[in-house]
Amino acid sequence: MGSFNMPELPEVETIKRQLEKVILGKKIVSVLVNNPKVIKEPSKEKFKKELEGVTIKNIIRKGKALIFELSGGKFLVVHLRMTGQLVYPGSAKQSKVSFKLSDGKSLDYNDRRILGELRVVRDWQSMKFFKQMGPEIYDLSAAEFSKMLCQKKTKIKPLLMDQTFISGVGNLYAAEALFRAKIHPLRSAISLSQKEKKALFLTITETLNEAIKHRGSSVDQYVTLSGKKGNYADYHRVYDRQGEPCVICKSPVKRISLGGRGTYFCGRCQK
């Protein structure tokens, strides 16, 4: 125990798809701010003023971030970080911020640890966070991904989690994709064979796709828009399975700390 999963690409994509079905075209009538710490820009008062009366036109996901395209050329950028949740319809009770919509219901932003970020901007593309963001695995071919790995001497697992390298993969899916590709998390990227690089490209894509299909993984705080848990944790092969038998070879799953993060792998299957 002691593991936590933040929302990664599959979880944020799940929320995005559910939001699209229920809030497009609706108006933000009012904004209740219960904890201003999550509002990074502009100030709390301006934040409310900017949002009241706008219509939600579109929702975009970039890596692990969500961008609400609003009327009036404005954008609401949301990063859930560790424990952020978007819930609709919400009760507003435990929320840090609650958006009251024109349908009389509210969209709640919950965040137990208050590490997430909300901001209203006019040009999200020029934000440093997005300018530095690397491509998603979906934007790449196997050949392009392989080429990117050739130039890197870093350990493969922290590299997969580096959002400026590729975006969307975090601690959980890095572990699962490496297990499926039978690659040890401590290997340097440059040491991978062509065959291993291609396998990794495929397992990242496959793992993310399967997780989206099951509406993400709920190990700790993540919930879907309707407040339900995702089901993909039932399919994890190594993440949070320390000491349990490997699904392939039955030797116990190991856990080490790598770059300050819990790293799960099978010492026998992953070379």
Place this chain on the structure above:
DNA sequence: AATGGGACCTGCGCGC
């Protein structure tokens, strides 16, 4: 370029 550590946060597990 790569790596390491601290800060941001809070709730939980652990030890005594």
Place this chain on the structure above:
DNA sequence: TGCGCGCAGGTCCCAT
């Protein structure tokens, strides 16, 4: 049983 400490991690920032 109860209390207090340390850990968990995505991202940013700074130092080496």
